Amino acid sequence: MPAVGPALRARLGAYFAVDDDWDRGNPPVARRDVVNGAAVEVAGVVTLELARSAGAFQEVDAPWWVIYLVMSAAALALVLRRRFPLAVAVYLSAHMFVTGIAMPQVMGQIALQICYFLGLFSAMAWGRSRRSALLVSGTILAFMLCWVAWQFAMGQSVQSWLDTAGADERFGFLPPVPAIVLLTFIINVVYFVGAIVGGQVAWRSARQRAALAEQARTIARQTVTLQERAVMDERLRIARELHDVVGHHVSVIGVQAAGARRVLHQDPPAAAGALGAIETSARETIAQMRSLLGTLRDLEGRREDPSAGRTRAATPGVADLEELVASRASDRLRTSYVVVEDRSGAAARVPETVGLTLYRTTQEALANVVRHSTATSTSVRLRVAEDAERPFVEVEVLDDGRPRPGTSSTGMGHLGIRERVASHRGEVEIGPRATRGYRVRARLPLDGADE
Template sequence: MPSVNPDEWRRPGPTTGQRRTDVWTGLAAAAVALLNLFIVRHAGFVKSEDVAPLAEQICWVLAITLPLTVRRRYPDVVAVVIAAAFIGGQARGSQEQQVTIGVLFASIYTLGAWGRDRGRSRLLRLTIIGAMFAWLAAVFVIFGGDSVAPAVKASAAFNTFVVNAAFFAFCHLMGDAVWRGVRHGYELEEQTAELRAAHAAAAERAVLGERVRIARELHDVVAHHVSVMGIQASACRRAMDKDPARARTALTAVEEGARTAVDELRRMLGALRASGAPEAGGPAGIDRLPEIAERAEEAGLAVRYAVYGDPVPLPESLSQAAYRIVQEAVTNTLKHARASAVDVRVRYLSGQIELDVTDDGRGGPADGGGLGVIGMRERVAVHDGTLEHGPQPNGGYRVRARIPYPAKAAA
């Protein structure tokens, strides 16, 4: 399945609940920063003659913290405003640093996690981080003091740069990681939708396949029995005056064929009305192949039916397929071959069953061409078997199917 292009994907904007959370977060950060400012001033932790008046410091604190109220709606603007206000406040001697530095880190993280344009988001973050390190360098150069030993100044600068580099890198990488996680979730949602669509398409194909199966079953049942009934009716017509006993036998066969066809059709229609319900009289399987041989004999063919090897219990679907393949092959012999004899052999080989139907008729085209051969080919293909059919060198026509069966059946 195709994944979302990272350069083209845009993260959806924040929800109403997330916007409301941002408002409360910004207000809370502003309140905590102002409280910390008053504590720092009252305790005298930072003593300098260059500090800004209290009102100006309050303005700087609010300028840094309040943009958090819209941080996910406008992450680019918020990050730039907070960074600029942070540098401005530090340059003017604002005494509040603990909360505002956290707000700066939060804005960089938000820009990485919520930036719509990934290229611009990455450029802005790197620019802000570079500006912060430039400001740190300027602070050490301008305000480092000449009374401090060079070694101490170098150690303090190194420690400050390393700690800040770690924090800035963490915020940068965490923002990217969150953005990738959201994009991955979006990909999963798209793939889930595609899977649902594929499932629906598979269901439609299953319905179509079931229709084809029903059509194939109807063709096998109707064609076989009607063919036998037609041949028996023809024999009855010819023997009506000369051999009444034979005519009665033929009519009995026609009656039995009609009854069998009706029973088969009723069984199939019952299965359609109640899917999964047991079929009345049991499904047609390989154990009913002798019935096909008997009906072929009644139709006037000399039939030789034989089973070789030790029979094994087959899955129901494979057993039905074997029955239909032999039934169709014998039906084609009755309808088209003008044969006098047919040889039906069932061989249980190692791991597979072989169905071999050969007649002595006039043969036929090697490609089969008819619906019956197509149905046999489909049944064999479903079970990963092979089908051979075509005229024989010495006359006649042969159909041979080999279908593997599960190992547990052989055991």
């Protein structure tokens, strides 16, 4: 039992959100506040006039205009109920007490009861501090209940005097006066507690709407961030593509141009062949750059129309590796290409995106051999294992050279290879061999490669 008190306090504190620092704010007086106050004023005047015409105020000594003034003093205060909720609640509670003492028949009219209810309701619904709102509302509730209890005590005394005088007629279990006062007490408890709980419900609803609005704004910001990140990723992808394409072909052009210059006078046919290779490589560079630029230009159109073409040119893949390796052969560098399959035609079934990564990895590795290595031979081996426990495809580029003095690298090529392979959950190995030369190996899983 000792734990019931703290547990109940904890539940009430959680329900009334006493530790919540969210500020609903008190908006300035708006048109809706004036309209609501005027509507209550008109309704109050009409109902008071009907009650006065029915003889409800025969025992009220005040003039009729005082009754209407009392009504207006309560109704017009509702105009400020959102702007100054706690002050209006205290004012209307004092209004209720004074009117109840001076003119109880007027205080009990429905229009004034609505005003008092809205005052207490607004304190909980619009109070900026939960603790302050709960303190003011609780104080008003305690004061009003004490007032009703005092009336009950007075009613019991009146009943005792009536019993002494002989007027002891009863119609039920309780004497008439205490029964009336007790009924009034219960009605007031429901009335005041209902106003407080209703105001808290309104506040919690506003709190939930604010939280949902904040979540929507957060989601919108995250969406923008994700879109910007997607754009950055796309730009990085295009940058890697341009690096691979341009760097690869320019290195080939440089090697072929150097060879053509050396044999231009001694062996014109060999020089012509080198120049032809330069022309072919230049055309390939321009074609692939146009493809990438076309991808950038068509990016917005592809978002609107998913059926639009992906690029202006076919994406290179595994089928183009043999031609790529052969194009790197020169009088200084011998190249070879081998395909190892555990099933016939396995290489042709490699997914397009995986094939592009293998192609770009091989392209970058061969370009580095031409630019930065003294190698005289290089080999490219493609392995496709569909029957393995974890199916994979692997490309391995080996050379027999050492780093060429006077050359340097930015490291962007290796970084691009690692990022491409990582995007397919693959593994990559780049570095010098134990004996001599350099090795680039990339292995990509085939299971779920299309996901």
